[in-house]
Amino acid sequence: MAASAPAGAELLAIRDLRVTFRAAGRDVHAVRGADLSVAEGETLAVVGESGSGKSVTMMAALGLLPENAEVSGSIRLRGRELLAMDERALRSVRGAEIGVIFQDPMSSLNPVHTVSRQIAEAIRAHADVSRGAAHARSVELLGEVGIPDPRTRADDYPHQFSGGMRQRVMIAMALACGPRVLVADEPTTALDVTVQAQIVDLVDRIRRDRGMAVIWISHDLGVVAQLADRVTVMYAGRVVEQGPCADLFDAAVHPYTAGLLRAMPRLDAPAGSPLEVIPGSLPDPETQPEGCVFAPRCDHAHDPCAAARPALLPLAAGGGHAVACHRSGELSAVVGRPLPARVGPTLRAGTDNVRSHDAPAAAPPAAAPPAAAPAPAAATPPVVVALEELRVHYRGRGSWRRAAAPVRAVDGVTLDLEHGRTLGLVGESGSGKSTLARALLGLEQPSGGTVAFGGRVLDSMSAAGLRDLRRTAQMVFQDPAASMNPALRVEDVVGEPLRINRRGSAAEQRARAAELLEVVELPRELGRRYPHQLSGGQRQRVAIARGLALDPQVLVCDEPVSALDVSVQAQIITLLSRLQAELGLSLLVISHDLAVIRTIAHRVAVMYLGRIVELGGRDDVFGRPRHPYTRGLLDAVPVPDPHRRSRPAPLAGDPPSPVAPPPGCRFHERCAFARPGLCDTTPPPLEEQRPGHWTACHLADEIAASSAPDPAHAATG
């Protein structure tokens, strides 16, 4: 099969790889014939949603699949067949020739050994060096990956590092034996966007310095656009499209790739434009489809698609762009222009991001945003929830020597939630977003300040007050699987709030539950199933249905889509927007993903270390950010456009500890503009510096007036 060949010498080449997990008489086809290769010095991005087989492919190359995996095909590293190697020979490849970084740096490091010991161990597994030499080398490596003061930190344990620093340790470990190939399996997914930018830069620098090949596995097209030379798109265990990064983003041919690009919320799209939804879900992994794996979800599918498997063939245009689609010829000819679709509503393909299966005749993008231009003050919707100087401090951990300092998770937040509107809350992890939401819902006892619903302060400590509160405000959690009792049927999950509040008879509750399922666009029959039998997207819909059961005025969604794949994300975001419009809900949406917030929110609050630093209409905050922190966050978001790679240096360092927040402006230590004597002594108040746009920064006006500053001066931590 003639897939696109990389420019340089092929380092790692995978041909027709198939991986099947056999368990209890059921075969799970994880990889169904994948081809990819990477050359010296290049970055190959392997893109796909969960279940696409991208990680399994890499684990197969390392020989780290569980014993019940059946592997066939070919994986060659510099011409040597890895699948034919015995365990001993494979061990000499792992770590030494292929280094790996995993997704979650906390769970991927052994908590009971120091980091230097874990790095030294990798060195000594492949080279006969003394303990002392290995330790010295690991200190060097820690310095190379940007750990400040590596000599001292080398003897610390993983839990003593921040998330970003832990990932740097992982990278140091992967580099320990100077591998030729670095496999990075979703290395930034668990990290904040600012830290993600740091890690992306680091890996890219190391690749250039060492001339090694990088295989970057990711579901995030934004990151991929920023760093990949070539991209391989996988779907349901097959490679559907492969080619140079720019070609793929400019002219994606495969309907799946094109759909994925249109389904992802992006910061550079017209504000408020609806997202494209890829209907349906992955094929059953236990089946082995005859034809194209994407055919059941494809708008362009015709008869041959279901009958025969399309081969990964180079396009006529050349340039190493290959597509596995029977209609690639027709599709590539019309890329960028509206396509005649065989099924479904007319496809308005291209870059305008407007297509919805529910509303075939979508309005033009500019008119579509749910919140039109900032309404005049007189038309401001009524306030549903008002937070006044809210504080939540946790008791810190003290010892007999020192008193416990409180953890100031939320430290004086004044915020309004308006009727029928969405407030987006963004900030790095540890900024207090979730604590704020929990305090709003009465799940956390405020240490100070008040939460008022419709002007009434509810006493969340009394049973009656709590019942009132639950009828007014409900919550949707990040992980729908973990927030449902696995022993209950879906209809009981949805009906539980009704049962607890004794609303109607059992039959009425059941009827209402079925109705709610329809509201969230799920078939009624699903009510008889159990949560584990549903897909992630369906489960999140169930969670939303449960949240709506008591007809609340306020729905708090804490990272509602971050556990979901891109195509499913779009479905949930669209659903939330629709529900809000139809039911007049007030939504508080918390997310670390700024593009998601930009798609769904009317107003946006940016939180840093327990305080709001910027608050305003979506277009103000995203279009004309005034706080340096907001700018830093926005700059750090990778834009899914390979032609726009140059961006300011990412915000340096990690957020300081909420136990001892810095004096003055809490952000001043990481701020490129901070002025000694002002910013480090006087906390800036949150002021309405522009109509409807609040900022807590002494220098916002000056910064706005000055041209783009040189961010290289950014203080480092």
Place this chain on the structure above:
Amino acid sequence: MLVVAVSLNFALPRLMPGSPLALIAGVEVGEMTAEERAAVTADAGLDRPLVVQYLSYWKSILTLDFGYSFRQGTPIEELVLDRVPWTLLLTLTALVVSGVIGIALGAFAAWRRGGKWDVSSLAVMIALESTPQFWLGMLFIALFSVSLGWLPSFGATTAGADLTGLAWLADVAEHAVLPVLTLSILSIPAVYLSMRYSTLSVLGEDYIRTAQAKGLRPRTVMLHHVVRTALLPVTTVLALRLGWAFGGTVVIETVFSYPGLGRLMYDAVSARDYPVMQATFLVFTIAVLLANLLADSLYPRLDPRVRV
């Protein structure tokens, strides 16, 4: 915590049916006259209100003066101190033996999860877990003492032999073999099961995959990463068993007529010998609490995450 335990210690014996009077006087209660009964009761201090008895009980604890046994009339301290070494000989040896074997077998079974070794050892362990102590003890006596005549069946030393030096040690060891063996075999399953479970969960951790991805040998991965971390919860199990060790083992010591604390407790309970019961229970309680404390202070040494 300690106060509650000590108080329960006082209350429990008194909640038991039966009276110690018969024992103290040496005749059945029904045969005593009312005056005799009153005199005996007063002598033992049992006529005082419960509150007073309770306070004097606290006083005796704080002054470490446990008084005299109702039954034997000897100071309780002496009784207890005589028994402690024998008990520890049995229980500590068994603890070490069962700990080492249980950890090794548990880790190995988890490493070969689902294999022949895992399945068969798990079945044996579950069978052992539900084997009564007295049954196995009696089986061993029948086999090794009665049928084969290899080992003595009761006591800690040969009565009246008056041995010294090495001969005495050999005699002690000979007497200890069967009880230690019984106790060890029956203690292995608890350690085995917790080690097996803990190893299985560690094997699923991401950092084990990282260790493998570094190209480490399976042996190194197992010893440095899996077993090292899997031992953490097992340490707690072992430390708690150390506390139990001081309480002796009532059943085994009774079956083998071994002069340990467990036997003392058994005798005291059957005779309603309140002071001895209280003293043995107290030793037991304090030992368990100390073992807990030990486990808590040991844990940060093993797990850097809980260090302050």
